[in-house]
Amino acid sequence: MSKPAVKNHEPLFHVVKRPAIPTWQSLLIRAGAILAALIVAGLVTFFLTGLNPIDVYSTMIDGAIGTEKRIWNLLQGIALLLCVSLAVTPAFKMKFWNIGAEGQALMGGLAAALCMILLSDKLSPALLILVMFITSVVSGAVWALIPAIFKAKWNTNETLFTLMMNYIAIQIVSCFSFKYSVPKGSGSIGIINSISKAGWFPSVFDQKYFLNILIVVILTVLLYVYLKHSKHGYEIAVVGESENTAKYIGINVKKVIIRTMILSGALCGIAGLLMVAGTDHTIATDTVGGRGFTAIMVSWLAKFNPIMMFLTSFLLVFFEKGAIAISSEFDLNNSFSDIITGIIIFFIIGSEFFINYSIKFREKEEKRK
């Protein structure tokens, strides 16, 4: 037998699964998490830099939405991130872990850039944009189709496969960056067609990003309807929930995997098009800028609901822009904005735990009796 001292020590706390809680309560928990994140980030700011957190936060808000131009930039940032997030969502719903959105978008962007370089003097502007659209969509789709075929036919691990495809895409882009670099040998392409603006998305209402934003809004609604109300969307959900059930009711699982990955890749291709034709007017290895990975988080946090994904991408882009503003305003190191963003994301993700579980502390001795 053991020492008696251990005997009457109830554990300090234990974790208990919560009953399903109403939506307002879960929203409250999430709001509380953001508030807690801001307090902790404020404290960290204060102790690391000695700055007044209130100043820092007002700079943050100002940096994100302080002027009309900044608001448009914010919306543009949301649009690009949201577009990639939309792209990965059908695959994720199918439990196909496509972490190759970075590469798929890059290939889409590369296709658009090559069209701009090679075809600008051969096609009319409208036709050029149409061709760019088609080639981007096809390139992105092909880049996603390759791992999908391997998964469907030989059940290879799609996570590793799509990840490795990213590096191949990066190498291909860097190869073309050398081939078409301006000036020759510099290794970067520079702004394409800066004078003729061939293949550039036109400004609408004097806003150069308007078209990007509009396209993503339309895609969001379409994808929502597709996932929720179409037969294809239903098949995706069934395959994702249980492959056995899918086979049991006669869904051709391989076909659904391939079809859905083509869709996912094609949407990534569109994202690449928006980044090249609608934003940067050039292509480089960092054009997608990690959005292919951030998109995974956007999609998960929104539980694969395209409409909710607008909110999650807003949150991430808002803090990113705000954090950049404080870095430059207070002359802080660039990494500081990453620290702030990291703290905030940590709290948002952590709040999910408290939505599903609660913690029970040891009751006081008198209360037990």
Add this chain to the structure above:
Amino acid sequence: MGAPAIELKNITKTFGQIVANKDVCLTVNKGEILSVLGENGSGKTTLMNMISGIYYPDHGHIYIDGQEVLIRSPKDAFKYKIGMIHQHFKLVDVFSATENIVLGLKDEKNFSLKDSEKKIREITAQYGFELEPSKKIHEMSVSEKQTVEIIKVLYRGADILILDEPTAVLTPQETKKLFAVLRNMRDSGKAIIIITHKLHEVLSLSDRVSVLRKGEYIGTVNTAETNESELTEMMVGKKIELNIERTKVEETPDRLEIRNISCINREGVTLLNNVSFTARAGEILGIAGIAGSGQRELLESIAGLQKLNEGEILYHNPSTGYTENLRDKSPVKIKELGVRLSFVPEDRLGMGLVGNMDIIDNMLLRSYKKGKSAFLNRKNPKDLANKIIEDLEVVTPSAKTPVRRLSGGNVQKVLVGREIAASPTVLMVAYPVRGLDINSSYLIYNLLNKQKESGVAVIFVGEDLDVLIELCDRIMVINSGKITGIVDAETATKEEIGLLMTRNDGGESNE
């Protein structure tokens, strides 16, 4: 009967809004077998998991030998000489019995497998187990594996043994042997708790019975002073008739003819070995056998989910008069041929239904492809969902509740309801009452009977031989992928079927 070995007082445990145990009190004496009786979901296993340190109670006290104790982990339980034999065995397949039994023991000086084996032989001799300590687990039958699990806890010196549904996987003969061993252990002063929902076992084995209902403690009675109907009433809360009516259908034409089918999986294991039988319309064909004898593969090959190496599956279509061979055809192809086949698989939430979808979307599974539109029509499935909820008395907040939130019985009603709604000519059901309470079970039996009366060929894979004998017209016994006999249910006995279940068991007889 000795002093109390373990006492539970006012034990409460909740999971979210589900109260698994509420103020449960229980006493087990030394040298006694106590049955804990209750329907599925009544909290039996949760309670035992708290004794064995897997869960920690929210409230309440546990006393061992009159001393209050806290059991926070399986290690603590082990310290208090409590041993639990779970429903699912936790053994290393490539190790021998001895190796599995001593696995994880730390405190033995001069450890040698030989000494351990000797000790194991002493234990088997003392209580009358049949076990060869050097045999590897993967060569063992289910009953031998269970023996290893029991000896494992005895070897560790357990005085309080908990067995969770120990007979669920055993044949009638194996059950008898297990009971004899348990009686020996009782007579040597061990306290034994058996979790079960089978009434006849309770009556033949235990000294006292404690009944739980919906997480609440109902009472304890001496086995000698009670009977089946009293226990049922305690368990269910009201009196119910436990009879299944077997009607005879006049015309029973052949509907499905299975001819010499064989199935070998990728590893080269024979899952089905030259199986032939006929399922007739207006008849319930029971399939009995130890779990994993090929029942699943048999049904799946008929449903078009399992590729066959040999044989034919012939369907005699009553509306066209044609005969179709269904072998190696996909479920969609089978449907296109006009074969109305419904299948309630063993794995309800992993195959028959999608747990995260609501009842309406689960109805859609069978019908979503209808029509040319690219979009879903949820109108008819919604009507069907509401009809099933009403007709089968499904307990659910609404048709929009995810199926995984429903209790086991209600999940099964949704699945069976959907499959019957397709007005099948062949209805295959695998373990349709597993995990269901008594009321729901009888509701399912009635549904199957009605299908039979309306001329459906019903194939029923079951585990409870009493039910198979009462419900079915003929019973086919499957053993290691082979059919060992087809008997008339009206004249068959449990012992006869039990023998067929184990006969020719790869040369390794359990007799």
